[in-house]
Amino acid sequence: MSTKIYDAYRIKKSTDILxxxxxxxEIVKNIIANDWKLLYQIHALSMVEASRTIEKxxxxxxxxxxxxxxxxxxxxNWWLEKVMEKAEKDLSYNFLDVYTxxxxxxxxxxxxxxxxxxxxxxxxxxNKIVEExxxxxxxxxxxxxxxxxISYAKFNRRAKKWDKLLAPDDNFRNGxxxxxxxxxxxxKLMSKNYYQGKKTNEELYEHLVYKFDKKLKEV
Numbered sequence: 001m002s003t004k005i006y007d008a009y010r011i012k013k014s015t016d017i018l019x020x021x022x023x024x025x026e027i028v029k030n031i032i033a034n035d036w037k038l039l040y041q042i043h044a045l046s047m048v049e050a051s052r053t054i055e056k057x058x059x060x061x062x063x064x065x066x067x068x069x070x071x072x073x074x075x076x077n078w079w080l081e082k083v084m085e086k087a088e089k090d091l092s093y094n095f096l097d098v099y100t101x102x103x104x105x106x107x108x109x110x111x112x113x114x115x116x117x118x119x120x121x122x123x124x125x126x127n128k129i130v131e132e133x134x135x136x137x138x139x140x141x142x143x144x145x146x147x148x149x150i151s152y153a154k155f156n157r158r159a160k161k162w163d164k165l166l167a168p169d170d171n172f173r174n175g176x177x178x179x180x181x182x183x184x185x186x187x188k189l190m191s192k193n194y195y196q197g198k199k200t201n202e203e204l205y206e207h208l209v210y211k212f213d214k215k216l217k218e219v
Contacts, residue, residue, distance in 0.1 A: 003142040005162050007115040007126060009135035017104065017111045020133045021178050027132070028100055028125040028181045029189055035121055039210035042096055042186075043075060046083045049096075074201065075212040077190045084183035094118075099182045100125065103175035105165040112138060112165055114172055125180070 011020065032038060047070055053063040066079035087096035100122050105112040113135065117123050129135060137147070140162055146155035166174055179185075193204050201211040 005114065005140040005158075007117055008112065008137075008139045008162075009130065010110040010112045010138040011133065011135050013106065013109055013111060015111060015133075020129070020135075021102070021104075021180070023133060024102075024125065024129045024180050025185070027128045028121070029185065031121050031124050031128075032098065032181070032186070033189060033207055034209045036209045038121055039208060039212070040214070042080070042084070042098075043210070043212050043214060045096055046080050049083050050079060070215055073213045073215060075190075077187055077194075080190065081183055081187040084186055088183060098186055100180040102178050102180065103172045104178060105175040107161075107165070112175075114175070
């Protein structure tokens with residue numbers, strides 16, 4: 001039986017669910033593009049990872065190039081993507097993880113969306129999607145009272161609904177999976193201006209609040 005269903009919402013079946021999710025992709029992209037602290041941390045920690053990689057394997061050419069470009073006040077997007085892809089699979093690298101996903105279920109009347117936030121930018125994304133798309137809260141947890149304005153009967157019906165949606169084995173993977181953001185999307189965001197003849201960090205990353213221009217010794 002499903003006992004803790006956090007960050008869950010529903011919206012009427014007449015809604016274009018793909019439009020809602022596509023809007024979510026744009027929202028999270030814009031949040032990340034304007035999060036100086038997050039971008040700075042990604043840059044700094046990826047450079048630390050490059051240094052650690054060189055300590056283990058002095059012949060790692062990608063790590064060498066990343067550090068060399070850092071000395072020139074630049075960033076190697078290939079290295080960033082490689083490290084962030086690793087972060088999606090290895091929990092010890094989760095300081096770089098931007099993987100943002102959700103599961104989608106449905107019945108005759110509604111779409112149901114379950115998000116999996118771990119970081120501040122993901123909660124901000126959910127709040128904006130809820131606000132702009134009029135998602136209705138549909139979480140459930142058996143160890144608490146119902147939210148204000150919801151009766152115990154209605155709250156318990158949520159539990160039964162989630163049991164049906166997650167059948168036969170109470171697993172969120174039984175729904176459709178949709179990726180809102182990941183390492184590939186971050187790489188696309190980084191390289192937005194790469195092929196437009198722009199050269200300086202200020203030009204290349206004019207769409208980002210942080211320009212990836214700090215040297216390793218400064219971070």
